[in-house]
Amino acid sequence: MPKDFLRDAKDAYDVVVIGSGLAGLTAANTLARNGHSVLLLEQHYKLGGLATWFRRPGGHIFDVSLHGFPAGMIKSCRRYWNSQIADSIVQLKHIRFDNPMFSLSTTFDRRDFTRHLVERFGVARKTVDEFFDTARAMTHLGDQSMTAGELFERFFPGREDVVRLLMEPITYANGSTLEDPALTYGIVFSNFMSKGVYTFAGGTDKLIGMMDAELRRNGVDVRIRCRAEKIHVERGRVAAVTAAGRRIGCRAVVSNGNLKGTIFDLVGQACFDPRFIEEAQAVRLNNSSTQVYMALKPDVRLDEAECGDLLFTSTAPVFRTDLLLNRQVTSRTYSFYYPKTRPERNRSLIVSSTNARYEDWAGLGRADYQESKRRLVETTLDAVEKYVPKIREKIDATDCATPLTFERYTSHWAGSSFGTKFEGLAVSRRLPREIAGLYHAGSVGIIMSGWLGAVNYGVIVSNDVDAFLLD
Numbered sequence: 001m002p003k004d005f006l007r008d009a010k011d012a013y014d015v016v017v018i019g020s021g022l023a024g025l026t027a028a029n030t031l032a033r034n035g036h037s038v039l040l041l042e043q044h045y046k047l048g049g050l051a052t053w054f055r056r057p058g059g060h061i062f063d064v065s066l067h068g069f070p071a072g073m074i075k076s077c078r079r080y081w082n083s084q085i086a087d088s089i090v091q092l093k094h095i096r097f098d099n100p101m102f103s104l105s106t107t108f109d110r111r112d113f114t115r116h117l118v119e120r121f122g123v124a125r126k127t128v129d130e131f132f133d134t135a136r137a138m139t140h141l142g143d144q145s146m147t148a149g150e151l152f153e154r155f156f157p158g159r160e161d162v163v164r165l166l167m168e169p170i171t172y173a174n175g176s177t178l179e180d181p182a183l184t185y186g187i188v189f190s191n192f193m194s195k196g197v198y199t200f201a202g203g204t205d206k207l208i209g210m211m212d213a214e215l216r217r218n219g220v221d222v223r224i225r226c227r228a229e230k231i232h233v234e235r236g237r238v239a240a241v242t243a244a245g246r247r248i249g250c251r252a253v254v255s256n257g258n259l260k261g262t263i264f265d266l267v268g269q270a271c272f273d274p275r276f277i278e279e280a281q282a283v284r285l286n287n288s289s290t291q292v293y294m295a296l297k298p299d300v301r302l303d304e305a306e307c308g309d310l311l312f313t314s315t316a317p318v319f320r321t322d323l324l325l326n327r328q329v330t331s332r333t334y335s336f337y338y339p340k341t342r343p344e345r346n347r348s349l350i351v352s353s354t355n356a357r358y359e360d361w362a363g364l365g366r367a368d369y370q371e372s373k374r375r376l377v378e379t380t381l382d383a384v385e386k387y388v389p390k391i392r393e394k395i396d397a398t399d400c401a402t403p404l405t406f407e408r409y410t411s412h413w414a415g416s417s418f419g420t421k422f423e424g425l426a427v428s429r430r431l432p433r434e435i436a437g438l439y440h441a442g443s444v445g446i447i448m449s450g451w452l453g454a455v456n457y458g459v460i461v462s463n464d465v466d467a468f469l470l471d
């Protein structure tokens with residue numbers, strides 16, 4: 001008989017949270033701390049969503065999205081999780097760029113970027129200060145008419161090298177483009193520039209393990225391998241969720257799944273106003289990614305000074321968003337993991353990430369797909385050679401992920417790495433006005449995605465749900 005992953009679950013909860021990405025986990029934890037009964041449903045056998053990891057023989061553990069987040073994560077984790085989690089967050093001090101226009105090392109904060117912009121790129125100090133102040137003043141409620149490209153043109157006209165330094169890491173971090181609203185760039189850029197780039201010491205498995213323990217301490221009923229199949233709406237209100245063939249009553253639902261999947265697959269468009277559906281249909285998905293995972297033999301050490309923690313590389317002569325997405329890969333971002341990441345394992349690993357288009361991978365037959373993956377690994381090893389000579393002799397294990405991998409493990413439409421584009425935020429926020437008790441907390445565009453954005457969006461939405469339940 002198949003295992004019942006909902007065994008002993010209650011017939012009804014105050015809230016059902018669908019999905020255990022960082023936004024879903026944080027919403028569940030905050031709501032339980034506020035005294036509500038919470039059921040957390042995760043379709044996968046692990047919690048974490050894209051904040052995940054996997055093991056390979058030889059004692060290797062690969063992190064999928066632990067490459068760097070802003071310092072704000074420390075405060076959010078202390079306030080909405082616990083101080084043990086917050087205290088494990090440490091700075092990555094060695095961020096590198098290497099492309100045909102420049103090669104440099106930085107601590108990736110305002111002071112060091114100002115130094116580079118003034119001394120190396122020859123930009124006037126006053127212009128740099130004004131640019132930083134303008135970006136810092138942006139909020140998600142601000143003017144959306146100016147694009148990131150126009151912002152750069154205003155401060156650094158004709159300076160493709162400066163634009164590349166300022167934009168390339170943010171495009172990598174959340175898929176934003178020069179055509180997106182400037183505020184989506186400014187908010188994320190300023191978040192990083194406040195204090196630099198941070199990581200979680202101990203790896204994603206440790207973080208999610210600590211979050212799991214905290215959820216259970218706070219009374220969340222956590223269920224893995226439980227896919228929510230349907231959100232039931234009765235008389236304009238959320239009434240229940242069907243998961244693993246069982247209907248579970250609830251007063252509110254927080255969906256952490258893909259925004260479009262929530263509206264069109266879990267609820268169904270017939271439950272919404274046609275004008276809302278039109279708006280939801282127009283929301284664009286964000287791009288997806290490919291990754292190549294490389295584990296070095298146990299006794300091999302990386303040259304930390306040469307590699308750094310994060311290395312943004314490109315062989316393209318200029319910076320263009322479409323080049324970052326092209327299947328003929330010219331840009332790769334490497335995360336180097338030294339034994340200090342998981343001291344008990346004493347391993348060195350490299351993860352190469354590249355933004356990618358779902359459609360470049362989705363249409364391939366089985367043999368072509370396997371061959372494309374093989375080629376992706378081989379061309380990546382060729383590219384790494386510049387930074388880790390004789391890489392092939394040093395490698396113990398490789399693997400790779402494509403947009404189809406991300407789709408399979410998270411059910412994100414088109415394997416989107418960052419949910420939807422920015423316009424998804426307004427649609428996500430409008431859900432409870434369409435259907436009482438229906439909420440979405442998860443990657444929508446640039447501000448509300450990434451590790452910090454997801455955690456913070458989970459908090460914002462749980463406050464809304466809290467107010468709704470107490471009403």
Ligand SMILES: Cc1cc2nc3c(=O)[nH]c(=O)nc-3n(C[C@H](O)[C@H](O)[C@H](O)COP(=O)(O)OP(=O)(O)OC[C@H]3O[C@@H](n4cnc5c(N)ncnc54)[C@H](O)[C@@H]3O)c2cc1C
Pocket residue numbers: 018019020021022023024041042043044047048049050051064065066067068069173226227228229256257258289290291353406409410411412416417418419441442443449450451452454
């Ligand atoms: C390759 C890559 C690298 C990244 N690198 C970074 C980085 O360095 N720094 C950073 O800050 N961010 C990074 N990100 C982005 C970051 O990981 C995500 O923005 C963030 O983790 C998303 O959290 P989320 O809460 O939106 O949910 P997600 O992580 O998208 O999780 C959604 C969850 O919902 C579950 N689910 C969906 N449908 C159902 C259903 N019907 N029933 C039950 N469960 C369901 C899924 O299984 C999943 O667990 C990266 C992303 C990718 C893909």
